[in-house]
Amino acid sequence: MELFNLKDKSEQVNFATAVKRGIGSNQGLFFPDEIKPLDNIDNLLEMPLVERSQVILRHLIGDEVPELESIIADAFTFKAPLVKADDRIYALELFHGPTLAFKDFGARFMARVLSAVRGNKHLTILTATSGDTGAAVADAFFKQSGIDVVVLYPKGKISELQEKLIATLGGNIRAVQINGTFDECQDLVKKAFDDADFKEKVGLNSANSINISRLLAQVCYYFEAASQLSKAERDKLVFSVPCGNFGNITAGLIAKALGLKCRFVISCNANDTVPRYLKSGKWDPHATIPTLSNAMDISRPNNWPRVEALCRMEHWDLDAFGYGSLNDDETMAAMRELHNKTGYVLEPHAAIAWKVLSSHLKEDEVGIFLGTAHPAKFKADVDKVLSIDVALPEALERRKNLDSKSVTLDPDYTKLKDYILKELNI
Ligand SMILES: *Cc1c(COP(=O)(O)O)cnc(C)c1O
Secondary structure, eight states, X not given: OEEEETTEEEEEEEHHHHHHHOSOGXXXXXXXXXXXXXXXXXXXXXXXXXXXXXXXXXXXXXXXXXXXXXXXXXXXXXXXXEEEEETTEEEEEOOXXXXXXXXXXXXXXXXXXXXXXXXXXXXXXXXXXXXXXXXXHHHHHTTOTTEEEEEEEETTOSOHHHHHHHHSOOTTEEEEEESSOHHHHHHHHHHHHHOHHHHHHHTEEOOOTTOHHHHHHHHHHHHHHHHTSOHHHHTTEEXXXXXXXXXXXXXXXXXXXXXXXXXXXXXXXXOOHXXXXXXXXXXXXXXXXXXXXXXXXXXXXXXXXXXXXXXXXXXXXXXXOEEEEXXXXXXXXXXXXXXXXXXXXXXXXXXHHXXXXXXXXXXTOEEEEEEOBOGGGGHXXXXXXXXXXXXXXXHHHHHHTSOOOEEEEOSOHHHXXXXXXXXXXX
16 A cells, blocks of 8 residues: 655655554655545445455555454454434444444554554554543553553543543553643643654654554444445435544545445534535634533544545545534534434434434435444433433443552653653663
């Protein structure tokens, strides 16, 4: 697979290098300049998830990574069921993995690919999280040999469940709570990446959503969704994606470029830079606003250049996107509306995707919205808005009773660096 830096065409890398580097020079994103369509999609849609994903990813990645097939079998061990939620509308439930969010797909694939391509080099993943990403990354890299993970999170500012998912693993996963804000955690990560000496010493990598391996893994579940529909339903398919950094929808667009017949609806919360851009043609990010759908609280989505690059490459008009945004009151109203109508329980991210979809769906279309997180992950809000008591899946109920093994540090780069070097015996 050939990938190019979107900011500097002369930087061309293969898949393994793009996975190891994460981002190119001048903060440019790696992306292919051509996506060859798949042959015989109807046949593919008859295959089971793992087998089909092996065909799709081998087609995209080419002959690199000889262990790709076993990596996929080992990473995709949970289902992505399509569940009827409303008239002509299904939920693609992507939250049946170990940390209850769709990020498990990308993080688990990335962890195994990185393990396969790292050679003899020891790697350290350093990531700052306000919740979902850190949990998915910690879980995905747990026990991957030759890779250590340090997850930073703001003390007292993530949910108890999220903290348990990050801090009860132990082994090669270190949880560090910072006496400060999420921004201070991110600053510490930035300082570490700017410290060339440290970066080289520990083999620093960020495992963030910019990494091309995470996106490619996510392509697979768009096909999985279509496979669960009847042939007649597949013909008029619309996906509604709750967007934050626009990684998930980029994966969907790659599926379309591969030949999956569908159109897309971009669903945002009050952080609506892209919907306003599509309406006015003006890129005008506002300050980020905290909302109930906090994984989408992003006003400068870092995968947007990939969406534009892909649209240029495939000659798709940006006008072809459906789009819409909901504020928190509208989000809560949407949660209540569907619950009253069909009994389906939406957490805030999915609620936005369902509502924007239902207002865009044409008579003859079938809609699928992406259920990106389990309602139990947002239990406090879901229980309050719907007056119900959402149950946590059993495996996590057990995890919740384990003790957290985190250390606490001040937001001081020198202290963090000393801690990491000492932990890794460097
Ligand atoms: C990360 C996340 C999103 C946003 O996905 P992007 O790929 O960043 O657009 C939406 N919902 C949930 C629950 C998430 O964790």
